[in-house]
Amino acid sequence: MSELLKAFEDELQSKNFKGYWQNVQGDVYREPVPSYEPCHWRGKDLFAAIEKAGEVVGLDLSFRRVIQLWNPSLKNGTTRTLVLNLQMLKSGEEALSHRHIAGAVRFVVKGSGARLIVEGESFEIGEGDFATTPSWTWHDHENNAGQTMLWLDGLDSPLVRLLETDFHEPDPRKKQTVNKPEGYSASTLGALRPSWMRAHGIQPPAFAYKWADTEKALNKVGEQPGDPYDGIVLDYGNPLTGGPTLPTMSCQIHMLRSGEKTKSHRHTSSTIYYVHRGSGVSTIGDKHYEWEQGDSFVVPLWYHHHHENTAKDPAIFFVMSDKPLMDAIGHYREQA
Ligand SMILES: [Fe+2]
Ligand SMILES: [Fe+2]
Numbered sequence: 001m002s003e004l005l006k007a008f009e010d011e012l013q014s015k016n017f018k019g020y021w022q023n024v025q026g027d028v029y030r031e032p033v034p035s036y037e038p039c040h041w042r043g044k045d046l047f048a049a050i051e052k053a054g055e056v057v058g059l060d061l062s063f064r065r066v067i068q069l070w071n072p073s074l075k076n077g078t079t080r081t082l083v084l085n086l087q088m089l090k091s092g093e094e095a096l097s098h099r100h101i102a103g104a105v106r107f108v109v110k111g112s113g114a115r116l117i118v119e120g121e122s123f124e125i126g127e128g129d130f131a132t133t134p135s136w137t138w139h140d141h142e143n144n145a146g147q148t149m150l151w152l153d154g155l156d157s158p159l160v161r162l163l164e165t166d167f168h169e170p171d172p173r174k175k176q177t178v179n180k181p182e183g184y185s186a187s188t189l190g191a192l193r194p195s196w197m198r199a200h201g202i203q204p205p206a207f208a209y210k211w212a213d214t215e216k217a218l219n220k221v222g223e224q225p226g227d228p229y230d231g232i233v234l235d236y237g238n239p240l241t242g243g244p245t246l247p248t249m250s251c252q253i254h255m256l257r258s259g260e261k262t263k264s265h266r267h268t269s270s271t272i273y274y275v276h277r278g279s280g281v282s283t284i285g286d287k288h289y290e291w292e293q294g295d296s297f298v299v300p301l302w303y304h305h306h307h308e309n310t311a312k313d314p315a316i317f318f319v320m321s322d323k324p325l326m327d328a329i330g331h332y333r334e335q336a
Pocket of ligand 2: 229265266267271305
């Protein structure tokens, strides 16, 4: 670099300017290069860790007994935009009501009979059930079921941190008053619905999706060809609009039939997989990851990936991705 140019750059810097040439040299081809890597978490390790947390971590220590699936190539979180956690709630434990800008979802992996109270409705949740607490909805929960509950907590909090829009508010009431009848949303947000139940803004209403319905749907569509890249896919859709689960994340159930092997593709959304049932192997980039029930793994954006069910029984994934965000800002691209 000439002394003249160096002096000019120093002068620019002293006035809070920067020359374009200081960052970009030449007009070159570019495509996404994620700054974080695939990662695989063993269910055995995760469940042993949460058991241990049950012994040594009380709710007096922290607001939540939660273990994050931390991707070590990131400072925090599971992908750049999403985080998946495992939470343990023992019988008799509860969480006080609060709300935050981060949108959250739950997928129950063990136990039944706990109550999730969202915006005045109490949802009973059990194994395989999926429930949403959309952005800025009041939520609290309690476990009076006489058994320990384990559920996955998925949040878009890494995105919120990136955008620095992190509002969080404890509820002065501590606990919400339940002011809707049991099964209110299930009865009013279906194909037959009161005429005043319409979407307001882009956030969906809170909703609980029962495993019995999921299983019934899987059985009904299980003989269809499905998606060449993902097998049978069920979307947890916005019950009012059929849109994505939350504006920032799409949650799905994937099923790979016995011996099913998907085609390879890549896309600009990042995907987190939790193995609810079965075993098999996924290839992400040039590495193979053998998984079994309870395992989780993450496919960062633009990594080629495909999956294979190597067992006799169907494999079922609970899946979370940031595709709706990519769609909303026009950044979604997919390549076979
Ligand atoms: Fe929360
Ligand atoms: Fe994919």
